[in-house]
Amino acid sequence: MGTRDISIRIKEIETEIGQIKDIRFSVGRLAQETWDEPQGPTPFPSITALRDWDLTLLKRYKPFYLPFCDLCCLCTFGKCDLTGDKKGACGITMPAQQSRIVLLAACIGAATHTSHARELVTHLITEFGEDERLDPGGLNIKVEAPITRLVCGVKPETLGDLEQVLDYAEQQITSLLACTHTGQEGNPLDLESKVFHTGMIDHLSMEVADIAQVSAYHLPKADPDAPLIDIGFGTVDTTKPVILVIGHNVPPAVEIMDYMQENDLVGTIEVTGICCTGIDMTRYSQKAKIIGPISWQIRYVRSGIPDIIVVDEQCIRTDILDEARALQIPVIATSEKNCLGLPNRTGDRSDAIIDDLVSGRTDGAFILNPEMVGEIAVRTAMRMRPKHKKKKGSILSPDEAIEEAKRCTQCRECRRACPNDLHISDAMRAFGRNDPTMLAEIYDACVGCIKCEQACTQDIPIHSLIIIAAGEKLKNEAFRLRAGRGAIQDIEIRQVGGPIVLGEIPGIVAFVGCANYPGGGHELAEMAIEFANRRFIICTSGCAAMTIGMYRDEDGRSPYEIYPGNFEAGGMVNVGSCVSNAHISGAAVKIASIFARRNLRGNYEEIADYVYNRVGAVGVAWGAMSQKAASIAAGFWRLGIPVIVGPHGTKYRRMLLGRSDHDDDWYVNDARTGEQVYVGPVPEHLFIAVETKEEAMVMIAKLSMRPNDTSRGRALKLTHYIDLHRRLLGSMPTDIHRFVRLEADIPITMKEDIVAILKEKDWRETVIPDPTLIQKKEGSS
Amino acid sequence: MGTRDISIRIKEIETEIGQIKDIRFSVGRLAQETWDEPQGPTPFPSITALRDWDLTLLKRYKPFYLPFCDLCCLCTFGKCDLTGDKKGACGITMPAQQSRIVLLAACIGAATHTSHARELVTHLITEFGEDERLDPGGLNIKVEAPITRLVCGVKPETLGDLEQVLDYAEQQITSLLACTHTGQEGNPLDLESKVFHTGMIDHLSMEVADIAQVSAYHLPKADPDAPLIDIGFGTVDTTKPVILVIGHNVPPAVEIMDYMQENDLVGTIEVTGICCTGIDMTRYSQKAKIIGPISWQIRYVRSGIPDIIVVDEQCIRTDILDEARALQIPVIATSEKNCLGLPNRTGDRSDAIIDDLVSGRTDGAFILNPEMVGEIAVRTAMRMRPKHKKKKGSILSPDEAIEEAKRCTQCRECRRACPNDLHISDAMRAFGRNDPTMLAEIYDACVGCIKCEQACTQDIPIHSLIIIAAGEKLKNEAFRLRAGRGAIQDIEIRQVGGPIVLGEIPGIVAFVGCANYPGGGHELAEMAIEFANRRFIICTSGCAAMTIGMYRDEDGRSPYEIYPGNFEAGGMVNVGSCVSNAHISGAAVKIASIFARRNLRGNYEEIADYVYNRVGAVGVAWGAMSQKAASIAAGFWRLGIPVIVGPHGTKYRRMLLGRSDHDDDWYVNDARTGEQVYVGPVPEHLFIAVETKEEAMVMIAKLSMRPNDTSRGRALKLTHYIDLHRRLLGSMPTDIHRFVRLEADIPITMKEDIVAILKEKDWRETVIPDPTLIQKKEGSS
Amino acid sequence: MSQDAWLTAEVAGPKKASLITKPEIADAMIRRAKRPIFIVGSIAAEIDLEEKKLIDYIILMARRCSIQVVATANTNSEFLKRNFTPDAVMPAVDIGNRLTDPTWQGVDGKGPHDLAIFVGLPYQMAWTILSGLKNFAPNLKTISLDNVYQPNARWSFSNISVKNWIMNLEAILGNREA
Amino acid sequence: MSQDAWLTAEVAGPKKASLITKPEIADAMIRRAKRPIFIVGSIAAEIDLEEKKLIDYIILMARRCSIQVVATANTNSEFLKRNFTPDAVMPAVDIGNRLTDPTWQGVDGKGPHDLAIFVGLPYQMAWTILSGLKNFAPNLKTISLDNVYQPNARWSFSNISVKNWIMNLEAILGNREA
Ligand code: SF4
Ligand code: SF4
Ligand code: SF4
Ligand code: SF4
Ligand code: SF4
Ligand code: SF4
Numbered sequence A, B: 001m002g003t004r005d006i007s008i009r010i011k012e013i014e015t016e017i018g019q020i021k022d023i024r025f026s027v028g029r030l031a032q033e034t035w036d037e038p039q040g041p042t043p044f045p046s047i048t049a050l051r052d053w054d055l056t057l058l059k060r061y062k063p064f065y066l067p068f069c070d071l072c073c074l075c076t077f078g079k080c081d082l083t084g085d086k087k088g089a090c091g092i093t094m095p096a097q098q099s100r101i102v103l104l105a106a107c108i109g110a111a112t113h114t115s116h117a118r119e120l121v122t123h124l125i126t127e128f129g130e131d132e133r134l135d136p137g138g139l140n141i142k143v144e145a146p147i148t149r150l151v152c153g154v155k156p157e158t159l160g161d162l163e164q165v166l167d168y169a170e171q172q173i174t175s176l177l178a179c180t181h182t183g184q185e186g187n188p189l190d191l192e193s194k195v196f197h198t199g200m201i202d203h204l205s206m207e208v209a210d211i212a213q214v215s216a217y218h219l220p221k222a223d224p225d226a227p228l229i230d231i232g233f234g235t236v237d238t239t240k241p242v243i244l245v246i247g248h249n250v251p252p253a254v255e256i257m258d259y260m261q262e263n264d265l266v267g268t269i270e271v272t273g274i275c276c277t278g279i280d281m282t283r284y285s286q287k288a289k290i291i292g293p294i295s296w297q298i299r300y301v302r303s304g305i306p307d308i309i310v311v312d313e314q315c316i317r318t319d320i321l322d323e324a325r326a327l328q329i330p331v332i333a334t335s336e337k338n339c340l341g342l343p344n345r346t347g348d349r350s351d352a353i354i355d356d357l358v359s360g361r362t363d364g365a366f367i368l369n370p371e372m373v374g375e376i377a378v379r380t381a382m383r384m385r386p387k388h389k390k391k392k393g394s395i396l397s398p399d400e401a402i403e404e405a406k407r408c409t410q411c412r413e414c415r416r417a418c419p420n421d422l423h424i425s426d427a428m429r430a431f432g433r434n435d436p437t438m439l440a441e442i443y444d445a446c447v448g449c450i451k452c453e454q455a456c457t458q459d460i461p462i463h464s465l466i467i468i469a470a471g472e473k474l475k476n477e478a479f480r481l482r483a484g485r486g487a488i489q490d491i492e493i494r495q496v497g498g499p500i501v502l503g504e505i506p507g508i509v510a511f512v513g514c515a516n517y518p519g520g521g522h523e524l525a526e527m528a529i530e531f532a533n534r535r536f537i538i539c540t541s542g543c544a545a546m547t548i549g550m551y552r553d554e555d556g557r558s559p560y561e562i563y564p565g566n567f568e569a570g571g572m573v574n575v576g577s578c579v580s581n582a583h584i585s586g587a588a589v590k591i592a593s594i595f596a597r598r599n600l601r602g603n604y605e606e607i608a609d610y611v612y613n614r615v616g617a618v619g620v621a622w623g624a625m626s627q628k629a630a631s632i633a634a635g636f637w638r639l640g641i642p643v644i645v646g647p648h649g650t651k652y653r654r655m656l657l658g659r660s661d662h663d664d665d666w667y668v669n670d671a672r673t674g675e676q677v678y679v680g681p682v683p684e685h686l687f688i689a690v691e692t693k694e695e696a697m698v699m700i701a702k703l704s705m706r707p708n709d710t711s712r713g714r715a716l717k718l719t720h721y722i723d724l725h726r727r728l729l730g731s732m733p734t735d736i737h738r739f740v741r742l743e744a745d746i747p748i749t750m751k752e753d754i755v756a757i758l759k760e761k762d763w764r765e766t767v768i769p770d771p772t773l774i775q776k777k778e779g780s781s
Numbered sequence C, D: 001m002s003q004d005a006w007l008t009a010e011v012a013g014p015k016k017a018s019l020i021t022k023p024e025i026a027d028a029m030i031r032r033a034k035r036p037i038f039i040v041g042s043i044a045a046e047i048d049l050e051e052k053k054l055i056d057y058i059i060l061m062a063r064r065c066s067i068q069v070v071a072t073a074n075t076n077s078e079f080l081k082r083n084f085t086p087d088a089v090m091p092a093v094d095i096g097n098r099l100t101d102p103t104w105q106g107v108d109g110k111g112p113h114d115l116a117i118f119v120g121l122p123y124q125m126a127w128t129i130l131s132g133l134k135n136f137a138p139n140l141k142t143i144s145l146d147n148v149y150q151p152n153a154r155w156s157f158s159n160i161s162v163k164n165w166i167m168n169l170e171a172i173l174g175n176r177e178a
């Protein structure tokens, strides 16, 4: 792949050999030779090209396996019992099997983003041409695609240039997936290295997707002042026709808004969104509204508010058609990846389709042309509106709901199905006695999975009852979210690069991922606020970005209204949808490139080593649920950025934990002296699930420390760590001595306490090196 | 993808704009315009382009779901209990979940072949250049790549041309895999359609891999008289140094043989192989020997015979290093997909590596350069030979083995782990009393999975004991296998096309797939012989091809010695390794193209409809185990070719079964008259697991019937069906009336019996149509 | 008595067979069924139960209780050898599939079966087919009469000894006589 | 008493916890252990057991039997509120990880623990961590003292009522006194 080229297509050319039509010049490195950065060692790396780097990390952060099943059922030699030291019929061990499942999940995740990017880029090329310039940030951005430059060693300039990047990604994913075949890779650490590779590819494809859509659709271009937009149930004007879009791939939603624009309908129809399509369409038009993250699907559909539902791809409830049918809401499927069994109407006339949808002759339609979808969705919504009488109502009246609750036999099967072990049966009893408070409390921690309903032995529509009990809460869901701004500007990087690398901005905390929260979304907002107040840089994306927005302080302001959208200490930076996550890793990479002037091009290992040792970034995926979350996390790991997940995260089959008590693990090479220097367990873990938000906050503070921190930086970081530990966990941490390198590292306000501890622990001063994990090869100095 | 181009690379060019280096011209459809076949409707089909065809098949053959687990554990919303009509937290139902797992398996399978093909093609291009002509059959083959032509609508001429095909395959697999993400496709039939698409892609990639290697390495080119080669334990001269290669990707094995050739070592070293690399290297050199299929790995390694083991990719025991270590056999890993945790020594000097391997300083090495592997494997084997004293021995002496057996406590945990429920504990007791017969019998049905050992509460090395008990059998494993011939010649197709389509050759039976046999490999050989004698065309590949070869008639001849290698009635055609399976589907496709002169190019649906209605082909994957087997089967299904699997096949989560009692299901369109005609349940099932070889044989005969059979053909097929049913199941079948369309269909010898049955069943005569399932679109006639 | 699957790895899911702790349970189920059906696999003729084979017990039961019999694979031959003609011969997955169809009128065309009794199939094949029925034939009751625990049946023996098995089969037969 | 997991879908595998059918079992295990350790999760302070909280029982047990205590997450605060200082504060997966290391000398550095008693963690988190220990800490015994079945512990209660739970905890305490 290393030789894949930039190509120029010429529709027609006259040459001595005659006239040739449709010729494409694929010019070797020529185009790139206008880019004077020298090529690094690993452009378009193969699946083992960065294995040494991975193994270096994995030596510190050994997998702690948490098998989620004792068995393997992946082939018909099985099932195989892998408990203890038993091997499967293919010879695989339990550790390898766990890593294999992680790899499988990561492949699914990376494939999802890559296929998403491919579909998007292909669509945008059709619409705008392959020569459409990439422009993710106007004059503010020179390094337009840091991950692409880093991984592939190429510098994409047009939409068409992105195709080769996707070719590479698809090839790598195919090979990585092959590794999960029975009788392929069986070494746990090699499997982990492949997981890291998959994660790297995932970030590459996410970057491609987002810079393509930002450029072509003119979404906010690295704009810290992206507009504040509406989010929440309560922001919808239910007197208007309402369109609901769900998913991740924005073209159909864009076409809906374009159709409205062209037909002077803006303002007369509500366009509402759930999940990333919601986010991305508010980047396109600030008139669009977001309802909430993935877990809002059932509650919103059952509210009866949407007049039509348009789904594209990813994270869409697979029973959306059933739920919609119950309320006679037509559904349009728009992605080949999610056809819902609907008839393909792409070839039909819009009028006929609309008639069928409105009359209820058909539940929905599968339409592969986004422009058609735009027209049909809008026109159908307008015609459905009068038909949907009980617009504000739900399926049940409050009285009916209480009658339903009375049927509860207290069998507790609901609770035994609830992933958050919510006390549903108790709440049901109370509700049956006309006391909705407990059930309304459940609403706050409920992830909307309706597993309780599925399990109910009395077929009580439990989730509907929860919604009814929480009625007022829903109506009050009206907040403001800063539209996804896209990338971080080069100038911002230049400004914060120094303070970050020196540790004087205590860290970058990225709240990302899905909404499988253990105890309600407010926890996430509380964390974000805590760290914004502590002058960390807060980045948000996807469902996490929405959840943080769905929170109000005493003055009624959402976190995005309190904090600026700049990538600066105390900033609250919503980069955008899931694919915008690449801007977070991209920012870390850009610190190495723009601030530290390291070569990016095809130079993965050196840059990752830089980020790992110097950039105090921490990812928090509090409600991580999906395979995409797995691959996104893996992409951060390979860059040396630790990731914290909530308690459900233990189901990802393994943690990558450091052993703070193993002193030998925490030496780095001092690039200045060539010596090995003990730097303490910083960051202590690469992937860890914690139990409560309190523990998460302490962990964020702890994992923001880096070997390169100056004394001033370290003292600052220690202050946060100790302060949070004391406040949230109730005592001084007992491992302070591992983080103090010089007396100067000790926070002045805590000096006395800490010196006492250090004495007790036999602490000795060491030095602050110029840290690197890379062993210089012989010959180089 | 439809516009992907043939590309020509020029190293240097002088133009008016100056000198440009390394220019690649990607010329639009130009190259293909030398091919006068018109482009069909679906070149490079997207994942739903053939959905209508799939749904047509799936209407007849509805999935019968056999959940292999009640749960889903694919994301951290789970586990979810999907029993009954419960949905998962993402809304997925049990049927969709089963189809989803099938899709996941098929994606893994297709990714494996695609990645294999990519690695191979890339290597061959490096070695031979991208302009190396494809030549899979010399003058005997004009349709060089039937699947590629059919699916992609392109006509590859050089190695380089194959890259675009793989680009397409990788893109499709990425999108298909994405469909398995939480909250993507949730409709069971749409998931099944995607399974079919995956299968089609798999055959495409297999074709690419095999025509590339046949062309570049000059493997037998569609040669019915490919040499007979040695197979079996007993063929190895253990006085010589012995190399063992295991896997699927042949370049390292080729380099081993080239090194021997160049260094005059041929004949002094035994090169032995297991699995498809074994097959493919005997296609390269008839001096190479095959040990056996996948299940021979443990027994052969434990025999101590190999002096060095070289593994590439796929179907390799993941514990090979442990097994080898126990006998101090060094291992070389050669694929990025299977590194075994070994250090990458690709950059080191061969001498140093060999010293390390021979001295035992290292267990093995990971070497990515096939040429280096060739040298190192040979030289290491020669130096290891004297070190391996107990060459013929095994780990235990017979007496020691009996002592081990005596330790058995009869806890039966071994049997409870054995996939074939073999009576190990009883046999162990007998062996402890010095009676090896029962244990030796177990050898015949043992698939070598060593799950018994893993489970043994007394840590008895059960599998070693089985081998010891069966000692003589092993030594007698010396047979002859016809080397994989590759494709079927155009002329052969021309000769058998008519008889097949008319039903006068009763069918093509393809014995393919892995060695997870329920009752021993001999069953497979018996089936092959039965149908060869009945003048079916027998095709074999992969592990099945080997297994059939490991059988002797009274005269000591293997099936390949009894039957000719021609693609003709009574022929026994070993096409080659797993990737050669594409020649079997390719032969079916070529019947439509060469014999029936239907357009192939980008014309999938019409051709599949042709094959389905006219070509009485049946796939039998008696020991199907892997994800590759799943995708290979799916590729046959989409072409309308039914597949039979053994009882373990129910673990593939669902069958595709017809309902012979639903008359409405079995109408076809008569292309001549436009009328709907009842044709009976032919073929009755698309995917079925059967219980015993007897049932399998009856099913093969039954599933070979097609609507297009002439009366003569049908009578012949009925004769086989009835005859086998009577002989093997003990009675006349009761469904004969469904297969007799005209009186003339009745086999003369059975006329009286059958007429009686028909009368009883109220049978009425119908017509033989020109059958098609495709509804002509309006406008066409 | 435990609900551990016979093949260790084929563990039961959340919905698993109740144990036939005494023969009366099986007997009552058969007695209560209106249209029971036996699905008899090829191993039934291989298993020795002292002087009889398993298949002989099945023939006795089928005769005494008028249970329709489907012979899968070559079990048919074994039945015929014993002068017993099964009501149908078809692959195990085929009968399994039909049993999930509530409109299917049974092997004799007289109406849907309400009880399917599995015996003599390879363990994992029975496991998977019973899983299909557990999930997709909600109105069908299923029993496994093999001497191993079949978690996906509605009712199954635990992993019991051959002696115990014979006792149970005899009792079921005896109960019908009494 | 059943070995059904508390969360229905988190079914037990082939290797699953034995049931603590009576308090003596737990008591004996604790008594026999040389270096037991408590891993106490954040829910321990939330659960009401009549007049006490679960954490209060743990403190009593830890004191009477000299069991080292690891407090995960913010459980530490709750202990301190009750004037009990845990021996260590660390994330549940961190202590889990260390327990799989046979060379780890325990929270006090005096040698490997031989018994880990889990209580008060979120159910699925305990499930997965105990799975890690079941598979990768062969020499460590584990008990779950929650009132729900934890299939991956070596020993666990079945899904028992709060009343029954209190009785058991009291008995364990009582036995030590006796
Ligand atoms: S791995 Fe998942 S699907 Fe497989 S047996 Fe375990 S819980 Fe079931
Ligand atoms: S992949 Fe390996 S462990 Fe899994 S079922 Fe197959 S043989 Fe068993
Ligand atoms: S919908 Fe809410 S209450 Fe019901 S199971 Fe899911 S999280 Fe629990
Ligand atoms: S499952 Fe239904 S009936 Fe049972 S406790 Fe819950 S709400 Fe009540
Ligand atoms: S993918 Fe769906 S069914 Fe599977 S665990 Fe996740 S939410 Fe549950
Ligand atoms: S190695 Fe053979 S005897 Fe042992 S479990 Fe596997 S198939 Fe059964």
Ligand code: SF4
Pocket: B407, B408, B409, B410, B411, B412, B413, B414, B415, B424, B425, B428, B455, B456, B457, B458, B459, B460, B462
């Ligand atoms: S598992 Fe081992 S001890 Fe138990 S019966 Fe089998 S051979 Fe004997």
Ligand code: SF4
Pocket: B275, B276, B293, B294, B314, B315, B512, B513, B514, B515, B542, B543, B544, B578, B625, B626, B628, B629
């Ligand atoms: S036939 Fe199956 S087991 Fe054999 S080599 Fe091919 S995939 Fe592997």
